[in-house]
Amino acid sequence: MTTSLLSETESAPAAAPLHTPDNPRTDALLGAHSADEYSALMHSVIDALGERFRTTARAVSAKDRSGLQAAVDAVDLDTAGVGNAEALREADALYADNAVWFHHPNYVAHLNCPVAVPAVAAEAMLAAINTSVDTYDQSEVATLMERRLIDWTCSHLGFASGDGIFTSGGTQSNLHALFLARENVLAGLTAHADASDRGESDDAETRRGGSSPSTRLELLSRLRILATDQAHFSVSRAAFLLGLDAEAVVTVPTDATGRMDAEALNASLLSIDANDAIPMAVVATAGTTDLGVIDPLKSIAEVCESANVWLHVDAAYGGGLLWAPRRAHLLEGIGRAASVTIDFHKTFFQPVSSSALLVRDAALFAPTIHHHDYLNPEAEAQADDAEPNQVDKSLQTTRRFDALKLWTTLRARGADEIGTMIDTVCDLATEVRQLLETQADFEVLGDSDLSTVLFRFTPYTADQHTADELVPLIRRVLFRSGRAAVARTTIDGRPWLKVTLLNPDTSIDDITAVLDLVRATGHGILAGRHITTEGGAA
Numbered sequence: 001m002t003t004s005l006l007s008e009t010e011s012a013p014a015a016a017p018l019h020t021p022d023n024p025r026t027d028a029l030l031g032a033h034s035a036d037e038y039s040a041l042m043h044s045v046i047d048a049l050g051e052r053f054r055t056t057a058r059a060v061s062a063k064d065r066s067g068l069q070a071a072v073d074a075v076d077l078d079t080a081g082v083g084n085a086e087a088l089r090e091a092d093a094l095y096a097d098n099a100v101w102f103h104h105p106n107y108v109a110h111l112n113c114p115v116a117v118p119a120v121a122a123e124a125m126l127a128a129i130n131t132s133v134d135t136y137d138q139s140e141v142a143t144l145m146e147r148r149l150i151d152w153t154c155s156h157l158g159f160a161s162g163d164g165i166f167t168s169g170g171t172q173s174n175l176h177a178l179f180l181a182r183e184n185v186l187a188g189l190t191a192h193a194d195a196s197d198r199g200e201s202d203d204a205e206t207r208r209g210g211s212s213p214s215t216r217l218e219l220l221s222r223l224r225i226l227a228t229d230q231a232h233f234s235v236s237r238a239a240f241l242l243g244l245d246a247e248a249v250v251t252v253p254t255d256a257t258g259r260m261d262a263e264a265l266n267a268s269l270l271s272i273d274a275n276d277a278i279p280m281a282v283v284a285t286a287g288t289t290d291l292g293v294i295d296p297l298k299s300i301a302e303v304c305e306s307a308n309v310w311l312h313v314d315a316a317y318g319g320g321l322l323w324a325p326r327r328a329h330l331l332e333g334i335g336r337a338a339s340v341t342i343d344f345h346k347t348f349f350q351p352v353s354s355s356a357l358l359v360r361d362a363a364l365f366a367p368t369i370h371h372h373d374y375l376n377p378e379a380e381a382q383a384d385d386a387e388p389n390q391v392d393k394s395l396q397t398t399r400r401f402d403a404l405k406l407w408t409t410l411r412a413r414g415a416d417e418i419g420t421m422i423d424t425v426c427d428l429a430t431e432v433r434q435l436l437e438t439q440a441d442f443e444v445l446g447d448s449d450l451s452t453v454l455f456r457f458t459p460y461t462a463d464q465h466t467a468d469e470l471v472p473l474i475r476r477v478l479f480r481s482g483r484a485a486v487a488r489t490t491i492d493g494r495p496w497l498k499v500t501l502l503n504p505d506t507s508i509d510d511i512t513a514v515l516d517l518v519r520a521t522g523h524g525i526l527a528g529r530h531i532t533t534e535g536g537a538a
Helices: 032-055 065-073 084-094 117-129 141-157 170-197 204-209 216-220 234-241 262-274 297-307 319-323 362-368 403-413 415-437 464-481 508-537
Strands: 163-167 223-227 249-251 278-285 311-315 339-343 355-359 442-445 452-457 487-491 494-500
Touching: 032 084, 117 403, 141 163, 141 319, 141 355, 141 403, 163 170, 163 362, 170 216, 170 223, 170 234, 170 278, 170 311, 170 339, 170 355, 170 362, 223 234, 223 262, 234 249, 262 278, 262 297, 278 297, 297 311, 319 339, 319 415, 355 362, 403 415, 415 442, 415 452, 415 508, 452 464, 452 508, 464 487, 464 494, 464 508, 494 508
Parallel strands: 223 249, 223 278, 278 311, 311 339
Antiparallel strands: 163 355, 339 355, 442 452, 452 494, 487 494
């Protein structure tokens, strides 16, 4: 059973058909003729959503997946249109009534945040205008605003000559960074090999490339990316997409806290050189997904600079700390990276999607710049007054003006307020960890730099094997009941429950209530097993 909160309105009749061939200027498309219909429709949707935010009692719907699938399958997508208002009422009943609500204090599963109010309003604005920021003639001031935000972010990173591009998320940003690393490394090897042939060079790049000419395919087979086992999976996926060998990603050992060991990194680089392979990039993580720790960026940067290796910092999760007054120091050394990923749709409370790739020097985009006569002709790009066409360097062509959401958030709330909110969620994680450490029936793992907490329900009646089995069961029961959404992961072969805190309005009392649910659910599962065992024995 699904329910819509959108009411019938005289200005938007429920059954008005969209297909009216005798009158092409219908309310199907947004324009001057449909502005009133658009305004009425938006108000009805916003009013319904406002009511849901006021009254939603669960983080998840608690409805059976088979029932949800049946409701989806029951919609006839080939029938005649039912009209704007009715279609939105249907979407409200099917989608909003069964959504996962990230603002709810019982949602503590993944890196999803409640969203800034001005950003949501900006989302409606950019969607209606439908700007594409690939070329200047499709965007004008939108491109200039996005470029300003890139410059602003680079200034906080310490990239005085930096550049960047907004992307769909951390996965794309990491792919783009490693694409740039690959092309810059290959271009460098080619240039140094040519210089060596002329007797003009004898540096590390030449020695890595070899003294004899190498084909691009042969060089690709020798490229290596160095990262820890805590790095985001998008690193290995990027290696695959970039055509590197299966063994291209070299795992660098971590210390006892899960952070990259800089000395081990240096040893790994020496081993790569000794085996006639080529270090393409080192990926340090500023905020690992599970442990929430930040690799020692300063020490890693020193190793990379000494070895002349591209350093990429995946700060998708932790990048917001740059603006957090009490934790910005944790990112010391990030300005020495060649490239950085930041997800604003995590710690800047932006609606998905809002991410960016930043590079230390704009020239690092040079090997990947591309031109097309119908979009960004190369001849025009050479002119003194060349238009700023961002498709030159983006992996995407058509691209949303997602930067508007961040722009309005900064103007409405200010970066200082956002930074304080980031500190708040990190403080809450510390408080939750301290609480768990006082509970005899919980075990907690590690000490996060950010806002994740890993823990297990370990009552005295359960051995380690039973505690392992409880982790996925507790998560599933809580999710299916709709009472709470927690995550689970595995560290060194052992399963753990995980809470990820990205809501500064969530209190320790809220999380205590979730932990009580975890405890009660665990006891309930154990009791059920006992009853089953007793019944079987009988």
